[in-house]
Amino acid sequence: xxxxxxxxxxxxxxxxxxxxxxxxxxxxxxxxxxxxxxxxxxxxxxxxxxxxxxxxxxxxxxxxxxxxxxxxxxxxxxxxxxxxxxxxxxxxxxxxxxxxxxxxxxxxxxxxxxxxxxxxxxxxxxxxxxxxxxxxxxxxxxxxxxxxxxxxxxxxxxxxxxxxxxxxxxxxxxxxxxxxxxxxxxxxxxxxxxxxxxxxxxxxxxxxxxxxxxxxxxxxxxxxxxxxxxxxxxxxxxxxxxxxxxxxxxxxxxxxxxxxxxxxxxxxxxxxxxxxxxxxxxxxxxxxxxxxxxxxxxxxxxxxxxxxxxxxxxxxxxxxxxxxxxxxxxxxxxxxxxxxxxxxxxxxxxxxxxxxxxxxxxxxxxxxxxxxxxxxxxxxxxxxxxxxxxxxxxxxxxxxxxxxxxxxxxxxxxxxxxxxxxxxxxxxxxxxxxxxxxxxxxxxxxxxxxxxxxxxxxx
Numbered sequence: 001x002x003x004x005x006x007x008x009x010x011x012x013x014x015x016x017x018x019x020x021x022x023x024x025x026x027x028x029x030x031x032x033x034x035x036x037x038x039x040x041x042x043x044x045x046x047x048x049x050x051x052x053x054x055x056x057x058x059x060x061x062x063x064x065x066x067x068x069x070x071x072x073x074x075x076x077x078x079x080x081x082x083x084x085x086x087x088x089x090x091x092x093x094x095x096x097x098x099x100x101x102x103x104x105x106x107x108x109x110x111x112x113x114x115x116x117x118x119x120x121x122x123x124x125x126x127x128x129x130x131x132x133x134x135x136x137x138x139x140x141x142x143x144x145x146x147x148x149x150x151x152x153x154x155x156x157x158x159x160x161x162x163x164x165x166x167x168x169x170x171x172x173x174x175x176x177x178x179x180x181x182x183x184x185x186x187x188x189x190x191x192x193x194x195x196x197x198x199x200x201x202x203x204x205x206x207x208x209x210x211x212x213x214x215x216x217x218x219x220x221x222x223x224x225x226x227x228x229x230x231x232x233x234x235x236x237x238x239x240x241x242x243x244x245x246x247x248x249x250x251x252x253x254x255x256x257x258x259x260x261x262x263x264x265x266x267x268x269x270x271x272x273x274x275x276x277x278x279x280x281x282x283x284x285x286x287x288x289x290x291x292x293x294x295x296x297x298x299x300x301x302x303x304x305x306x307x308x309x310x311x312x313x314x315x316x317x318x319x320x321x322x323x324x325x326x327x328x329x330x331x332x333x334x335x336x337x338x339x340x341x342x343x344x345x346x347x348x349x350x351x352x353x354x355x356x357x358x359x360x361x362x363x364x365x366x367x368x369x370x371x372x373x374x375x376x377x378x379x380x381x382x383x384x385x386x387x388x389x390x391x392x393x394x395x396x397x398x399x400x401x402x403x404x405x406x407x408x409x410x411x412x413x414x415x416x417x418x419x420x421x422x423x424x425x426x427x428x429x430x431x432x433x434x435x436x437x438x439x440x441x442x443x444x445x446x447x448x449x450x451x452x453x454x455x456x457x458x459x
Contacts, residue, residue, distance in 0.1 A: 024077045026326050027084045031070045033119040034084050037112060037195060039063050040215035042103055050205050051102050059103050062096040084116070085109045106207045108199035110229040110317040115195040117328070119216065121238055122190050124332045125183050131339035132180045132245075133459060136173050138346040140452055143169045147445050150431050151266060151356040152365055161368055162360040162427040165351065166449070167440040173452055175248045182241040189234045193218035197228035200316035230316045232306065232324050239303040242331050246296040249338050253289035256345070260286050265355045270348035273341065288345060292338045299334055302327030360427035364392050366402060369430045370421070377416045387414050 039060060046056030066088060069075050081087045086109075093100035143166035153163035193213035196203065202225045209221045222228035259266035269286055277283035309323045360366075367388050374384035391413050395401055403425045410417035423429055435441030438448070 022079045023083045023322050023325065024079060024081065024087055026329060027113070027116075028075075028077055028087075029325075029329050030084050030113075030116040030120055031075065031088070032067065033116040033123075034088055034112070035063055035067045035070065036119060037115045037216065038088070038103055039067075040212045041107060041195060043215060044208050044212045045102075045105055047211065048206055048208050050105055050207070055099050055102055058096050058099055059092070062092045062100060063103075065095065066091060083109070083113075085112050106198070106203045106205040107196060108229070110199050111194045111197040111225075114197075114229055114231070115193065115216070117235065117325070118190055118192065118194065118218070121234060121328070122187065122217075124336075125187055125190060125238060128242075128332075128335055128339065129180050129183050131336060131343070132176050132183075133456060135339050135343040135346065136176050136452070136456060138343045139169050139173045139176075140449065140456065142166075142346055142349070142351070143173070143445075144449060146351055146353070147442055147449070148428070149351060149353045149356060150360055150427050152359050152363060153440070159359075159363040159365045161365050162430050163440040164431055164442065164445055165356060166445050169346075170445070170448055170452065172248065172252050176245075177452075177455065179241065179245040179248060182244065183238075186234065186237045186241055188219075189237060191217075191219045192234075193221045194228035194231070195221075197222060197225035200226050200229055226316050230313075232310055232321065235324055235328050236303070236306060236310075239299070239306060239327065239331055242335050243296075243299050243303050245335060246292075246299045246338065249342060250293045250296040252342070253293040256289045256349075257286045257293070260284075264359075266352055266359075268350040268352065269345060270350075272348065273345045288341050292341065295334050295338065299331050302331045357427070361403070362401065364395070364402060366425045366427060366430050367392055369424050369433075370402065373421060373424050374414060374416060379414070379416065 042051070042056050042059045042063070045051045046053055051059075066075065075087075075091070077084075077087045078090075081090050089100065089104065092103065146165040146169070149165040150162050151165045151168065152159040153161045153168070193209065193216060195212045195216070196207050196209035213219075213221050222231070256267065256269070258264055260269050269284070269289075271284075273286075273288045274284045275287040277285065305327050306324055309320050313320055370388040370391065371381060371384040374387060375381045379387075391402060391405065391410070394409070395405065398404075403422060407417070407419055407421070410421055431440055432442055435443050438444065
């Protein structure tokens with residue numbers, strides 16, 4: 001098969017060479033974007049008088065026919081035709097005749113593929129933002145149900161202070177809010193039109209780049225034709241935002257894995273998001289959380305892969321840049337799947353309130369309450385810290401907890417301890433009292449829930 005660009009060539013590549021260089025196996029993902037870009041381009045060519053109205057009408061009709069076939073998965077692709085652009089142009093010409101070749105007037109595959117990816121990422125970024133909101137909604141619903149469900153808070157994976165389970169869940173809500181903002185910000189760079197930049201230097205035809213940008217819903221055009229075909233920053237920014245998002249999902253996945261273990265027993269995942277063992281009948285494994293934790297690495301890899309591809313490239317287009325797509329497609333698939341899984345997993349998980357509360361009573365996570373108690377009576381905090389540390393040591397030696405000590409033992413440590421110390425040591429009291437802004441106190445959590453709900457409704 002003769003290449004559409006093969007006029008100056010006397011030999012054709014062997015089949016395996018064609019296969020190595022072709023991108024159609026993956027860039028067919030851009031078929032609808034490519035057709036939309038072509039529809040805008042032919043409309044502009046007609047309005048600018050570059051091609052006749054009759055030719056434009058025929059080309060437009062052919063493109064719509066190809067789009068209908070694409071939407072019903074009826075198009076066939078050939079490796080010999082390398083990429084999505086030449087495959088579609090070939091099928092268009094076969095359908096409407098040589099006039100189909102006029103479609104490529106005033107553009108190059110370089111600005112064409114860049115346009116496709118801008119259109120694709122705009123759509124996918126908006127979809128990901130909507131999926132983030134679905135997951136935020138699931139977190140918010142669980143948090144509302146568990147404002148007064150208390151659990152141990154951890155630092156260094158050691159029990160630190162008791163907190164509300166709602167407070168813990170809402171930490172991820174706000175992480176996701178920042179993730180959403182990063183995607184929102186990236187749309188400013190995604191929503192630029194490279195169409196009409198040509199191979200690198202623009203074109204001699206009197207095209208109207210602002211018109212095609214408007215037809216495709218872009219906010220602006222690239223001001224420099226070299227930059228337009230060379231820029232992949234918008235993909236890097238998407239991959240970066242996705243890597244941070246996946247890191248957040250991985251952290252929550254790790255906690256869900258811990259919480260659902262026999263050692264914690266804080267939650268139980270729905271069967272729909274768990275699997276069993278081929279040899280151990282009793283197992284209920286949190287495989288979906290584990291998979292998301294593992295898939296985070298591939299998203300990081302996609303970011304690092306593209307950074308490495310681009311780092312030494314001179315302007316303008318180089319074949320290396322064909323490597324920009326598979327990682328982008330894979331990241332979209334990974335992120336959208338992970339968010340859908342997490343929304344369902346959070347929404348359906350069962351929370352074991354009693355087990356969580358019990359865990360807050362069999363540790364020393366209320367030690368800070370004692371130090372704060374003494375500091376509230378005028379004792380310098382460092383001195384209070386030392387006194388409580390000695391009480392903890394006494395409990396460790398006696399194999400008991402702070403609430404098990406007698407009032408006389410407390411007074412022996414310091415005379416300012418009174419009988420109300422036992423109420424202070426109650427984990428629920430400890431949580432309730434932490435009403436500083438953004439804290440785990442129940443009043444603060446309810447305020448936070450109202451703010452979070454207002455944010456979601458504002459979308």
